Amino acid sequence: MSPGSKIKPKILGFVCNWCCYGGADLCGVSRFQYPPYIRLIRVMCSARVDMAHIFLALSTGQHGVFVGGCHLNDCHYITNGNYDAFGMVSICKKILGHIGVNPDRLRLEWVSAGEGIRFANIMNDFGAQIAKFGPLGQSEGIDEQVLKFRLEAAAKLVPYIRLVQTERMRVPVRTEEAYQKFFASDEFNRLFEETIAEKLSIGQIVALLQKEPLATPGISRALGLTPSEVSRFLISSSRQKLVRYDEGLKRYALA
Amino acid sequence: MDYERLLCATGPYEGEILRSSDNKHPHKIAWIHCVGSRQVLPGGNSYCSAVCCTYTQKQVILTKDHDADAKCYIFHNDVRSYGKDFERFYQRAENLPGIQFIRSYVTIVKEDPVTKNVTIRYSTPDEGVKEEEFDMVVLSVGLNPPRNFKDLANRFGIELESHGFCKVNPFNPMETSRPGIFISGAFQGPLDIPESVFSASGAGSQIGELLNFRRGNLAKERIYPPEKDVLLEEPKVGVYVCHCGANIGRIVNVPSTVEYALTLPNVVHAEENLFICSSESAAMLAKDIRERGLNRVVVAACTPRTHEPLFRDTLREAGINQYYYEMANIREHCSWVHSREKEEATRKANDIIRMAVARACHLEALQEFDLPVDKRALVVGGGIAGMNCALSIANQEHEVYLVEKDTELGGMARKLHYTLEGLDVQAYLRDLIRKVYQHPLLHVYTNAAITEASGYVGNFVTRVESARGVAEIKHGATVIAIGADVYKPTEYLYGEDDRVMTSLELEEQIAGKEERVINAESLVMIQCVGCRNEDRNYCSRICCSQSVKNALKLKEINPGMDIYILFRDMRTYGFKEDYYREAAGKDVRFIRYEPQDKPGVESVREGGRSVLRVTVTDYVLGKKLELDADLIALAAAVVPSEGRKEVAGLFKVTLSPDEFFQEAHVKLRPVDFGAEGIFLCGLAHYPKLIPESISQAYGAAGRALTLLSHDTVTASGSVCEVDEDKCISCGACIMACTYGAIDFYETPQGRKARVNAVLCKGDGLCNTKCATGAISLKHYTDEELFSQIMAAADKDITQQSGAEA
Incomplete structure (x- = not known):
């Protein structure tokens, strides 16, 4: 690698102790090589990884986030927590897409403690992918600061997202098919639009107006929303007494 | 085995599959099964080596992982996927693209001197005899007795059986001919990993029975200094960076990471070490912690999965809470995987250390706690497995409660009369039941139902309603041995025509010397009834041996009887192969059928009498056969016990997709559950033969004793x-x-x-x-x-x- 030619990819990984961390260990024992982009954080179960962690990682300069768990139905715990990781990552990707961050910057994989080679293959592949995307904002064509701001706003919604997930987005059976089907379904899209998407946009508007009062076009530019979407969210957030229209400034401000 | 080495990262080509002749990647590979096994030839073994079918499938799957375009051909006889989940594994291999399973004997024709390719001759049903060239041929060679077996046997004064493996008590495969000497593993005969593990724990438990009077005599208790309270102190972190010989130091610039660590907030000390895990270093570390007043320790070395307990112990020795320890893995996750990028690896090591230090500053002191262990055990299920397990625990002076839902003990074995080896099951059972009832520490509850179960490892409380009334039983360990049931067939006129019965019913009637059975002119047995299908995607493991056993018994009583066994794969693994051969020698006729072309059964009148007409396609003769039978015996599947869901729910343990109980690890922890303090044995785990159940029963007893023999268990502070x-x-x-x-x-x-x-x-x-x-x-x-x-x-x-x- 020639020095200074390119920004080196930065990836943060969250891996479960029992499988993926073991896979990464075996990868080392087997001397399979991969690029030195990733730093790993050990958790006991992939289900402990939270959206807040992912948003924080991306908003503090990571170019990609990796989550590694046990293969489905091979979870070390009888809770089968990796299905929860599956659900969390599916929703998280959706949110990333919604706020303009390339969802492929987040990757979930199952690696058993016996799959050293698989860990290396994934690291090579994901490393190359993230290298192509570059730092946050580059592949998105959106200013990095804007994206970081949106991620921080999304992080504030995590408690609400958890509530929605528990109440409305539970997959009744723990099978891979059922999870895949649910998160690819129109039902999920509808629920997402109804619950999280709207809150996200309103949350972002509020966060934006915290800095300075803005008019509709300014908001629309900053958040990558169409002016009609912005009006719709402004109306609903005015009704919730979150924002108000300042006649003097001809701009929206916090209520 | 050579191929296994090729697949291995530490193998001759570091995990690349290459031919030694020209170092080229083979793309078309053939496996030949049963090389040296199932052969009554000089140099061959008559028995089946029991493990090769599945390990070939594993190699095929790994080969496809290495090279997705590889073409793999498996030349096989019967495919013996009789173990737990093996059938699914077989399907997984079979369904990969570019994989062909070919049922044929083969001969190796030649190796091409130039291309080094090997030509194999084999037969196919459609194209007759074919010759084909392969880049590589792998021989699935079987297992032999250990090389020095005779010497070993002489030295210990134990007898060998005819193949040269150890001669064991047929009911208790860990017991040798000499009292006090036990064996475990494949010295019993060809054995897979789970069975080896059962027998290891099981031999341990039987030795425990003999040596219980001096248990714990060699154990010493560790005493730790009182823990210093550092809650109100600022974090004072010590960082120790390990060279691990050259493993880390050759790649990562260790001195520079030490310098870097010293620049981090809250780090008051940092140093390097050649081997931080050595006992001298540990003593130094403990001294350092005390003298420098460290309250957080970061060791940058290898993986916490192996070394965290060691260093936590060092912290305890030094008098600070063990949860103030954090590990930075700069070996497995850094020097070993970035060995060509020394500078980057050093930078990454710095990052990992920085993250570990940051985390260390936020760590809190946590208390692990000791829980008392109730010394008693509860065994659920009074079949052969449950009784043997209960006896072995009781023989080590622990009280045992044995709970059986039926009026009498015995379970499935009550329907069995003789084994393949000719042993009398009922006599064994009577003796076993007598021992159970006579044991002063064993309490039997029959007609029992469990209505409530609560508690946790070391302290369970279970409510049992039985003929003895309602009892609340307190116990430290639980063993689930609820057995299994037999499938009730709906096919082949079963239940409609009383001449169609299950193998078990046939066995009972043979034992009862029923006229119509022992005087029958012809009998057809149909294998795989109710399993290896969509409803039950597993092999019931015991039925092939069961049918061979019944056939041999009938031939002994009535040599003139025509017996046909219609099978898919004869799965008489291990030494059971000898009985299969014996049956074939005694003119029992084996006809293979395919699942998509199952035999047909109808009742017809022939020559003035009613017969059962079985139609089946014979793939060797290539035509449809009609067999007129007086009786039909169906090898009905072993199905999970009716009570499985209730028991799983009560004790919060899990069932596998086939609804047998799910052990903690299929290979390595086959008698443990994921939940602590609960163990598993017998048919509840998976169908198995009596000696295998007994082996697992002793295994479960051995595992239960590792818990019950302690006064306390330690619970993690990370809750x-x-x-x-x-x-x-x-x-x-x-x-x-x-x-x-x-x-x-x-x-x-x-x-x-x-x-x-x-x-x-x-x-x-x-x-x-x-x-x-x-x-x-x-x-x-x-x-x-x-x-x-x-x-x-x-x-x-x-x-x-x-x-x-």
């Missing part, structure tokens, strides 16, 4: 806790926790969730479900994880809170 002020009693955490570790209780402030630390396994699922952040997993708190994320970005955690304000 969840609830901040009641934040809890809104929504129940999301309770719903997430299948361990049942969280419940509600009433407080003056209303209903709040609380964690039973003993049941909590520390996965942290609830932590990510809680909308108010009321419940958190200690040692993996958000604060700790956020500090690592911020450190990964090389930002101080205070900057984050600034950003959020």
